[in-house]
Amino acid sequence: MSATTAGSARCLSEHYAGNDQDLPTLAAGVLSAFEGITVEDFETTSDTFLRTAQHPTLGRTYLECAYAPMVELLRYLDANGFSNYIASGGGRDFMRPISREVYGIPRDRVIGSATTLRYASSDRGGTITHNAEADYLDDGPQKPIRIWSRIGRRPVLAAGNSNGDIPMLEFAAREDQATLRLLVLHDDDEREFAYTGGAEKALAAADSSGWTVISMKNDWATVF
């Protein structure tokens, strides 16, 4: 019955893996592209994109990029009374349409980055639209803040794969019970990617703090 935080829906942003300095530029473009779109239309657009666009190098749609061991772990936790959440730097409203189908995580448990929104009255239910302005980027110290804001608990299990996950992994600590912190290492050049860029500090923290490092190459029988 305890809150659990799943790691990033990493595959969604894999094309800029290890290259996070491009994120602000990319984000600004994405933001301006969706200025004034209603939340319902944004959802339809995201859903279509995720179901049809191909990953640039992995040769599959984004929907087929979910890590099989991550999905297995989420199912196992769900079956044992845990509440699973996605806490990703990716866009909250972008991930919501597919989160249940892919990860078994309902839309109200998707924590991600967000634009500010505005509300306009109408006699047909009012309208919420996206502004071309980031509300917050759910990364680094924002991750534990967003987890607290949404859930009001510290995670008992947190999994990440980059330096931006360090605060979330730190925050998964409780005085009254043991917690589990997992760091996924991208070290499988054949089946996915091999890099440590963007995760050097997380690997050092895992070493000094006793977090469990998972090797995609050695520990995962299947990747996708």
Add this chain to the structure above:
Amino acid sequence: MSATTAGSARCLSEHYAGNDQDLPTLAAGVLSAFEGITVEDFETTSDTFLRTAQHPTLGRTYLECAYAPMVELLRYLDANGFSNYIASGGGRDFMRPISREVYGIPRDRVIGSATTLRYASSDRGGTITHNAEADYLDDGPQKPIRIWSRIGRRPVLAAGNSNGDIPMLEFAAREDQATLRLLVLHDDDEREFAYTGGAEKALAAADSSGWTVISMKNDWATVF
């Protein structure tokens, strides 16, 4: 299985009922009083206050101020597959410690006003503390925005009692199914209070939009 939004945990702020212009002043005092307090310590303080402090005129603790018909409705909805939320102008972290006990609503389903938070690393789990700065006041047009941000759905049932609830009630509309909008009228001077100040526009909107107005005096056998 549909999202539902419960009305304000009104009793918590009943002493400035109909006098919302005092709210910013009050809020500023509250904000500065809790600058730098950790989220865990804030919770302990709120919990103690709610369990011990007496309502200034109703002669009972705040915990005993919950409306019995509201709690009955929440239980009925919960037993029939609805997910109930509190969407209140009151403080999210202030209401969380008692929301399950009083309303049967778990802490991750409390939507309320919030201060900004800051995170500091430590080797014992990191610390989140409150800043003396409002992040948002969950009232008026912010209510549908916060409901969307948290849940990602439009409510199928929404209940309110003031002008600040109009946008939330408007937003509880769906093209594909009927929705229910309830407006509670404080018209019972003997058992609670009788006033329409602060709810005039909501009553007019209920009249023109066909929302259901509930008279505390005539429709409620028991208030508390």
